[in-house]
Amino acid sequence: MAVPPPPSAPLKSDAATPSNVAEWSVGELASALKRTLEDAFGHVRLRGEISGFRGQHGSGHAYFSLKDGTARIDAVVWKGTFNRLRQKPQEGLEVVATGRITTFPGKSSYQIVIETLEPAGIGAWMALLEERKRVLAAEGLFAPERKRPIPYLPRVVGVVTSPTGAVIRDILHRLADRFPRPVLVWPVRVQGEGAAEEIAAAIRGFNALSPGGPIPRPDVLIVARGGGSIEDLWAFNEEAVVRAASESTIPLISAVGHETDTTLIDFVSDRRAPTPTGAAEMAVPVRADLMAEVADLARRQREAVERKLDREGSDLRALVRAMPGVDAFLAGKRQRLDLAEARLGPALAGNARVHRLRVSRLVERFVRHPPTLALATARGRLARIGDRSGSAVRHGAARKGEALSYLGRRLVIARDGTLGRARAEQARNHDRLGAVQARLAQGIARLTERRRDRLGALTGLLGSLSYRAVLARGFALVRDTAGAPVRGTAAAIAAERFTLEFSDGTVTARTDPARTESGAPDPGGEGAPTPARTDPVRTKRTPRKPAAEPVRQGSLFEG
Known part of the structure; x- marks a missing residue:
């Protein structure tokens, strides 16, 4: 950016003012920067994580990057050096290179030409990826039994990818070549x-589409992205994407990165494609191959039907040739009918003679x-049976009467x-009751005696x-006019009048405010409180109760 001259300097035209700054060509500046960088640093040891490694180039060289949490640097390993390395580069491996x-003038960038490579551990990205993979695998999201087959010929194909990249064009082009389907x-x-x-x-949006709605629901999903470093592909390692893919009810094909790239969505998807083009090939069959296969199946079916018809016709003709003629088939039946007709006349005559003989015998x-004789005999037997039934009834009634009298x-x-x-049981119970009453009376008497002694x-x-x-030993109980016990000097001064209860009676007393003061008593001094003065006029005595009368339980502070 040009710097404007100071306001005080006079303005001059650029054509009239020659510049004394040396002119550089781009190649000269690139060479100078390269020499400066190589002279200032020379050999260095770098610790970082390998990113973007895709294997050796066709020339045998290897290109990747070394990165940490703040920066990255391009790295190159020449073909001869790569073959001598004991530790080969691996994506996500933390190494010391x-x-x-040096610089690469063709890209205006600086890089490190690696001569030796030593492993330093798994990088932060790979460590996080392995930990997330372990947790999700423990939940069973990668289980093989969760995998579903991809529809052979889907009606609609859903694609989740960037609309501006080459991935979507590759997928659409491949689908159009193999079997055009709505996308x-x-x-x-x-x-x-x-x-x-x-x-x-x-x-989740594709899965939320209802079948038969205004927007057709896809039969298969393709989640695709082109190649890149682990940072570029990290969105497909996020837990939200993995869980959404595992919850998908539509079969899902993952096509993220190149064949050497692996993300977590590849483990949870139903099929993994090495490239987005491979995903399109997995989604639909080749239309020409399908048509050829259908035509071949139709030809085979037609030939099979023709062969079956030929075989069935041959079998039918053989059966027709083996079948006998009509006369040969009916000759035996006709002969049997003639024999039966010849035997029928004699058989009917013989049957008539047999039945005629049976009728004559009857x-x-x-x-x-004759039936009249059999009828007279039956009447005589009936008369005899009638007399016997009356006598049997009389004998039965007599036997029943004897049985009833016996019972x-x-x-x-x-x-x-x-x-x-x-009665005997009642007498025994009466005796037991008397014994129990006597034992009960004795028990009650003993219990009453024990309770009386305890009382x-x-x-x-x-x-x-x-x-x-306590009062009998010379103490007195002090109460105020309300009957509440007085427990200190301050309470006595506040009460002014109180009663003193002795063992043999009660005395009314009052305090003298002029001779009473609070504080610790000082016996014999000026500040000693004046003892309470009794009032002989209002003194009353309470007679004591006889010694034989039980004393009621009380306390020193009862009224």
């Missing part, structure tokens, strides 16, 4: 801040034994026995614990 710092593209960012949330929302039996006698005997046992002991203990026993 030794080499020369729904959900445009998202595939790297950078917010990319993971957009990808997860796109997967007639002879009726003549020898009555047994019942009387059983009743008398039962009553006797009941006497408690009465004596009550008398010994009563405050009146």
